[in-house]
Amino acid sequence: MVEEALTAERILEAAEEVLRRFGPAKATVVDVARALGVSHGSVYRHFPSKTALRDAVAERWLTRVSKPLAEVAAEKGPAPERLRRWLGLLFELKRKKARDEPELFATYTNLVADARDVVRVHVETLAMQVARILTDGVEQGEFTLDDPVTSAWAVFHATARFHNPIHASEWSDPGIDAAFEGVWSLLRGGLGAREAPAKARAKPSKK
Amino acid sequence: MVEEALTAERILEAAEEVLRRFGPAKATVVDVARALGVSHGSVYRHFPSKTALRDAVAERWLTRVSKPLAEVAAEKGPAPERLRRWLGLLFELKRKKARDEPELFATYTNLVADARDVVRVHVETLAMQVARILTDGVEQGEFTLDDPVTSAWAVFHATARFHNPIHASEWSDPGIDAAFEGVWSLLRGGLGAREAPAKARAKPSKK
DNA sequence: AGACTGACAGATGTTGACTTTTGTCATCGC
């Protein structure tokens, strides 16, 4: 009988399923191995530690968050509206994960608390997406900014309440959407947002 | 021999000292009573529960935070500079507390996690101080705002990273002051900050 | 009579013996 080869990919799928079922507190490497019908020693042939396995699961999962955001960031339209949609989508995605996949979300929250590398990379990816939108906006004359990267981080910090899982318990507060509106409107002003001048549409003027 | 009467005030002092020594996890009502040389039953004559006692200690402590801030909020000078100083002082005070009084700070962090009333009042007090500065700024023609109270809350949410104790572990990061600068500069723009027009100094124009 | 006590019940926390889990590695089978 042909057994399917044990690959990192298959382990990740099984691990995600096990995490989804038992949560980060109860899921063990033995559970993952059992789901695959192998010994737990075999899992250690593909991942150096349980932590590495958990990080890898989280990384896949975080990529599924940042991919739709990357699409928005790469759009061509007006930057202020795009940034608004991007931030709204980020908040919406995180909230949805927290609601619909509480066990995987708990795994992510643990990673954030540990300040693990996966999270740093994820956050940097997102900040660079914001920076891209801001740069577009500056080129299109819609934003007034000295340094889009610094501003991108500032936007990220200022909206922490709406995407950092440490604040997840506040996401069901009744006033949270109004709070988001308030912060957004402050940020839009802080970025010097205005209608793109018609001339800038055709060809951005120098500097 | 004349024993000093057992008052709520004396209990609070002893409780604060006990909390400072043992932290919120280890301090007991019996410890507080022992420090005062009375039975723990007597403490319950003045506070209905351990929680109420802890809240009362935290309230005293939080007042010591918000009082110097209230002084800054009540100053007369230019509002943008005043807001900047107010936010900087808030951040500085919280960081100092976290560094110098870790046990009392842990008590406060627990209260925040429990979403207790004392904290809600503290946060509302602070937001109203911000609102006051913003209102002054609008009257002096230094800010452009539809609704200073909404903006005050937005400022508060956007700066959560720099005063919410849930983020205390990030306050020793090397980049934290730069992050604060970045967020501040975004906020200042978002408030429509500008030099106060000379005419406004004498008498604010209507609306 | 009112402030305080101390014994008490139920809730909460601690301890330590025991179980499970993580991670390693010599060995196996294809």
Next chain:
DNA sequence: GCGATGACAAAAGTCAACATCTGTCAGTCT
């Protein structure tokens, strides 16, 4: 030889017996 195994040591987690703590109240002292 390569991937997998399973026996093993060390680390971490469980759980029940035990200890402490919270909150109450009948009763003492002044």
